[in-house]
Amino acid sequence: MTSEAKLSKDDMTVCFILGGPGSGKGTQCAKLVQDFGFVHMSAGDLLREEQQRPGSEYGELIQNCIKEGKIVPSEVTITLLEKKIIESDSNRFLIDGFPRQLDQALAFEKEVIESTLIIYLECSEEVMLKRLLKRGETSGRIDDNKETILKRFKTFLELSYPVVEHFRKSGKVHTVPCEDSVEEVYARVKPIFAELFKQK
């Protein structure tokens, strides 16, 4: 079978870091960057950047989706991620908070590149809510308020969690409980990467 993906898993490694809002995706990615030299791409950060870019045709659409805890149409996010990957000199990428919906997962793997490893950070809504409300005290994010957080939880359960379920069959998913301290969670995440990738 020939693959239509533009990039090959043989030349490049893409890991998806998944988990509900506030599960600690960004925090764990920052630690992996230090130890393993991955390039970290937060889909949410890329969308916020695009939303603020003067002249962006998607600014309003992105802002509305983020405010309502909805998922931005796949083409927008996939285009931003693909551009970053192609522009980068690196061949190791952590994609944080994407794919958030099954069609995005299928499209990205078919058209851009297949993922090598998937981390799912498992966390209760109670803990995520606490973390996000605390983050909201300083983040300035329009979605770190209780009303939007509850909408994000609903979106995660209905649309994003099925992505994790889908990939489970492939054997690529490592589920990591993440309600303990940052260091304790990283002590679970690091060995998964150490087995597959050389440290810096």
Ligand SMILES: Nc1ncnc2c1ncn2[C@@H]1O[C@H](COP(=O)(O)OP(=O)(O)O)[C@@H](O)[C@H]1O
């Ligand atoms: N293991 C942890 N214990 C306590 N707080 C955490 C932990 N991991 C992350 N945080 C904090 O919780 C908030 C959400 O973490 P973040 O990495 O931004 O999550 P995500 O990217 O999944 O939304 C941040 O304020 C972060 O500092």
Ligand SMILES: O=c1ccn([C@@H]2O[C@H](COP(=O)(O)OP(=O)(O)O)[C@@H](O)[C@H]2O)c(=O)[nH]1
């Ligand atoms: O692939 C993505 C990633 C993010 N988002 C939007 O951006 C918001 C914030 O995402 P981010 O990953 O930054 O939030 P986190 O999970 O880290 O709290 C989400 O609620 C969505 O509205 C999206 O539409 N598609």
Ligand SMILES: [Mg+2]
């Ligand atoms: Mg994040």
